[in-house]
Amino acid sequence: MTRMERFGHDVWALVKDYWVSREGWSAWPCLAAVIVLDIAFVYINVRLNIANGAVFNALQQNDSAGFFRAFGGILALVLVVLVDVLLRTFIVQTLQLRWRRWLTDQYLTHWLADRVFYRLRFSGQVDNPDQRIAEDVRLFIDHTLSMGLGLLGTLAMVGSFTVILWNLAGSITLPIGGLALTIPGYMCWVAVLYSGVGSVLAHLVGRPLIRLNNRQHRVEADFRFSLVRMREEAEGIALYGGEAQERGIALGRFQAVYDNVKRLIRRNCQFLTFQLFVGQFANFFPLLVAAPRYFSGAISLGVLTQITNAFWQVNNSLSWFISNYYAFAEWRATVDRLTEFGREMAREAQQEGVGVRLEAAAQHTIDLQGVSVALPNGTPLLAPVTLRLQAREAVLLKGPSGCGKSTLFRILAGLWPFATGCIRLPAGMQTLFLPQRPYMPIGTLREALWFPARPALDSDIEARTVLATVDLAALGHRLDERAHWTQVLSLGEQQRLALARAFLLKPDWLFLDEATSALEEDQEAMLYRRLADTLGHTTLISIGHRRSLEAYHRRVISVDSKPGYPGLLRAEPS
Secondary structure: OOHHHHHHHHHHHHHHHHHOOHHHHHHHHHHHHHHHHHHHHHHHHHHHHHHHHHHHHHHHOOOHHHHHHHHHHHHHHHHHHHHHHHHHHHHHHHHHHHHHHHHHHHHHHHHHHHHHHHHHHHHOOOOOHHHHHHHHHHHHHHHHHHHHHHHHHHHHHHHHHHHHHHHHHOEEEEEEOOEEEEEEOHHHHHHHHHHHHHHHHHHHHHOHHHHHHHHHHHHHHHHHHHHHHHHHOHHHHHHHOOHHHHHHHHHHHHHHHHHHHHHHHHHHHHHHHHHHHHHHHHHHHHHHHHHHHHHOOOOOHHHHHHHHHHHHHHHHHHOHHHHOHHHHHHHHHHHHHHHHHHHHHHHHHHHHHOOOEEEEEOOOEEEEEEEEEEOOOOOEEEEEEEEEEEOOOEEEEEOOOOOOHHHHHHHHOOOOOOEEEEEEEEOOOOEEEEOOOOOOOOEEHHHHHHOOOOOOOOOHHHHHHHHHHOOOHHHHHHOOOEEOHHHHOOHHHHHHHHHHHHHHHOOOEEEEEOOOOOOOHHHHHHHHHHHHHHOOOOEEEEEOOOHHHHHHOOEEEEEEOOOOOOEEEEEEEO
């Protein structure tokens, strides 16, 4: 498959799903309306060409009545063009918006399905997936519609004005080797030759723009991400006094933007020079070619203006590739990025079964059978683990930092692909994992409190009761306040809010990964007692370093780890 064939295949794969979907079927009438408006636009331009010729013929013949009659017709046609363009713009932009909504939903669905968004972090193949969904989807749809519909309009324009040019230009006879060669419709062949040579040269001059545009998307997204991260981590940066270093990091990423834009500027200037020369010369070239027939009296001034206009229309249409090359380069870059993104998501989705085998069983225990854990580079992290966790017991997992405790939780959650073995889980069990740094969605406090579930209707009393249980009663009147709660609440408050989710959702198995590390010991003790009193049916599995936690767990499992060797699990009574 050639590069162009592969590119066409990629475009078709991105386009076809929308147009055969339920949403796409409702978009077909919009597309048909735009095509009708484009055909009407071509017809109006043909009428304008005829009216323009009538104006100049009237001037040549000193026919004032004919002049004003033709000029009035031009004004009427201009008004019709205005209505046509406004209607077309409204329909096309509505179609772009609906298609973007649908395609954005598709990418978000596949990205968030089966934890693909999490596992893509390890592949390193896809940079800035957020930018691909937010920006590349928009650019792809805008360019696909504008260039696709533009190409259809161009073909209609070529067909209409080629007929006019062929009929008006007549033939030319060239003496070649003592013979007279007559070329009918010679201006049409001149237009084809002019635009054909221009298109080939445009591709040669502008081809590097595709690669540069692709890189520009990536470096812009990297720079934007560094600024967003600086905003999100403002407090930590300020406390460390790390402004100078962060400035250097941000400027380093901007330097990549700067260098690539410099290359784009140079290449754009080269391409623009060529494009302007071809475009400007095309305004005078038909006069140069058709002037001999005018001076010989074969055609009138009005016909000359019609020929000039028709040549310009045909050449402009045939030079569509030249006029749209920059947009084509950007479009090609977005197609490549979206195709790569979709391919990597599909590959990760197929890898869902890779790693530890998770099996649902009619039992009340979690059984780990020969589970080996490794780092992404293949370095063993935990030696084969065989372990049984009983329902409704409280287990504390201890060990030095970096020994694999949190990774074991990720395996139980089905996240970590770099592991082997088998885990048998109770069928239909409800789990809740609370990490050390809780996730707080941007929205209302009520939504943050109930996450990942949806807030229940009339849940104010229950929400305020649970907030009081975790010593956050002062937040009870802010349930419907929208905020970025990660920046509003301290880490200790965030951890207590996350624990409130456990009281609301009442999971069968609750996994706490240093989920109380920011709390004082007496507050931590109070919350563990309340968990035991309120959620007596819940199995509690904790990761922690404090010895005081052992009092709230029936069993303690330690990870013995030595440098250069995988960790070993050692169980002991608490």
